[in-house]
Structure formats: structure tokens, C-alpha cells
Amino acid sequence: MSRVKPPARKQRLAKRRSQTRWAPFWTVLKIYGKTRRIHPGRHTHIKRSWRRTKTNA
16 A cells, blocks of 8 residues: 555545454443453454455545
């Protein structure tokens, strides 16, 4: 990918990145309580890896 990206493509890539980030750690405490140990990645809306699925952004 080119070094200088058009603003529209950069905005689309930023949106995809925010969708795949982990949820905040306090969401685990809020949903399950103190004792359950669950990874915050389970609470993300879209699970995608740069290797597995392409974004077509």
C-alpha cells in the first residue's frame, strides 16, 4: 500500500481498526463480575485478522 493514502481510504481503515480492537477491560467486570476471567476480545463487535479476512477498504 502506498505511503500517502487518500483521506477517504484512511478514514475507512481507521474505522475497521477500531472495530477489531479489544473492548475495555471493565466490560468484563461489569458483565461477569470479579471472579470470571474472560478475555476482553470476546466483547468486540467484529473479529477480524489482517491475515484471514480482507477489508476491501
